[in-house]
Amino acid sequence: MTVPLGMPQLQASLRAVDRPVFDGLRDRYGRVATDLRLSLTDKCNLRCSYCMPADGLPWLAKDAVLSAEEIVRIVGIGVRVLGVRELRLTGGEPLVRADVVEIIAALRTANPELPIALTTNAVGLDKKAVALKAAGLTRINISLDTLHPETFEQLARRPFFDRVLAGIEAADAAGLGPIKINSVLMRGINDADAPDLLAWCLERDYELRFIEQMPLDADHGWTREGMVTAGEIREMLGERFRLSPDPRARDGAPAERFQVRARDDEAVLGTVGIIASVTEPFCADCKRTRITAEGKVMSCLFSHEEVDLRGLLRAGASDDEVASLWQDAMWLKPRGHGMDHTGLGDADFVQPDRSMSAIGG
Ligand code: SAM
Ligand code: SF4
Numbered sequence: 090m091t092v093p094l095g096m097p098q099l100q101a102s103l104r105a106v107d108r109p110v111f112d113g114l115r116d117r118y119g120r121v122a123t124d125l126r127l128s129l130t131d132k133c134n135l136r137c138s139y140c141m142p143a144d145g146l147p148w149l150a151k152d153a154v155l156s157a158e159e160i161v162r163i164v165g166i167g168v169r170v171l172g173v174r175e176l177r178l179t180g181g182e183p184l185v186r187a188d189v190v191e192i193i194a195a196l197r198t199a200n201p202e203l204p205i206a207l208t209t210n211a212v213g214l215d216k217k218a219v220a221l222k223a224a225g226l227t228r229i230n231i232s233l234d235t236l237h238p239e240t241f242e243q244l245a246r247r248p249f250f251d252r253v254l255a256g257i258e259a260a261d262a263a264g265l266g267p268i269k270i271n272s273v274l275m276r277g278i279n280d281a282d283a284p285d286l287l288a289w290c291l292e293r294d295y296e297l298r299f300i301e302q303m304p305l306d307a308d309h310g311w312t313r314e315g316m317v318t319a320g321e322i323r324e325m326l327g328e329r330f331r332l333s334p335d336p337r338a339r340d341g342a343p344a345e346r347f348q349v350r351a352r353d354d355e356a357v358l359g360t361v362g363i364i365a366s367v368t369e370p371f372c373a374d375c376k377r378t379r380i381t382a383e384g385k386v387m388s389c390l391f392s393h394e395e396v397d398l399r400g401l402l403r404a405g406a407s408d409d410e411v412a413s414l415w416q417d418a419m420w421l422k423p424r425g426h427g428m429d430h431t432g433l434g435d436a437d438f439v440q441p442d443r444s445m446s447a448i449g450g
């Protein structure tokens with residue numbers, strides 16, 4: 090494959106990808122990515138210990154971050170040329186980006202049928218929920234790890250618990266439901282909150298999903314022994330609720346869903362999801378492709394390779410050239426992340442340099 094003249098220097102090893110010509114975002118193991126996670130910013134107003142260091146990280150310079158126009162162009166290439174069917178906007182904290190509502194409105198105008206979701210910590214959402222809905226946002230996932238303000242402050246290192254609750258209520262009132270709540274459990278800090286969080290979500294008709302803590306914290310403090318596993322989460326929930334497999338097909342979704350009952354002979358109260366990325370990985374069914382805030386393609390959260398689309402866009406490349414580089418990056422998607430015990434490289438697992446906030450979770 091040739092690099093067009095006038096293009097910036099691309100990662101040579103990746104640019105020279107020897108791959109067949111095909112449609113869509115395929116990889117060497119037969120997977121096709123149709124679900125795009127795009128980060129709007131690396132900045133955040135919380136400092137969750139499983140993600141960011143207490144002092145934050147050096148933020149990207151303003152002109153390093155994709156502009157609204159560049160985001161709309163990349164998503165358009167994804168949808169029109171590469172078969173992207175779903176978009177999730179994330180970060181960092183996407184709501185700290187001043188033009189978040191305008192970006193969603195522009196994406197909606199350009200892609201009337203595209204499901205557009207947002208993952209947020211909900212700080213400031215109370216003021217933006219109505220505008221986000223009006224701009225065309227389809228649905229929202231909100232992170233909430235505890236129902237105790239002191240525990241929230243300990244985990245997120247900011248006293249914003251009430252603001253998060255206000256954000257959740259506003260999103261619900263604005264019609265951004267069904268609201269999904271994401272929780273990461275940390276041993277000895279908020280793991281005992283798991284059943285209360287589930288009860289709280291069931292009462293409000295929110296769908297709770299527990300995410301196993303992954304080694305994507307900037308402090309590199311994750312340990313396999315320290316993380317709370319999906320098995321432990323099922324056990325803790327089982328002390329108060331009856332969980333049974335949700336009959337709906339999983340269809341590549343990261344969360345394994347369970348129906349929840351108070352007792353075996355009682356009606357279903359709702360569902361709960363468990364995203365067991367570490368101990369029960371779902372890499373073989375992964376449909377995701379990621380773009381960081383500065384326009385790098387990451388084929389996997391744990392990828393050590395990144396491919397720069399921003400440089401190509403700014404050098405005046407055509408849509409087909411951008412699409413082709415994106416396909417190159419995805420072709421090299423690793424088979425598995427290697428943290429599990431499936432024999433896909435457990436011994437070789439090396440935590441990536443980027444934290445979750447700098448990738449876009
Ligand atoms: N700031 C927004 C938020 O917190 O929802 C969006 C970005 S955040 C990186 C996206 C999701 O990643 C959140 O639900 C968060 O709980 C999760 N997350 C962050 N670090 C994680 C880690 N080390 N392991 C598992 N999930 C993590
Ligand atoms: Fe910020 Fe989200 Fe990371 Fe927490 S998980 S520090 S809210 S990016």
